Amino acid sequence: MTRIPRLTGEPIMHILCKKTGKLVGYLYQWNNGDLQPAWFDGEVQDVLYKPIATAA
Structure with missing residues (x-):
């Protein structure tokens, strides 16, 4: 973690x-570079991370 406050996350x-293969949460990146998982219904073990496609 950094000393810069978390203001916005994406x-x-x-x-x-x-x-x-069910979606169980999202991985957020904060303005200060921190990463944080956001789980829908509690933490899940044995997961895969798939990048979110961005619109061009």
């Missing part, structure tokens, strides 16, 4: 369950 990746 989802950069989907967090998917390896077993089911």
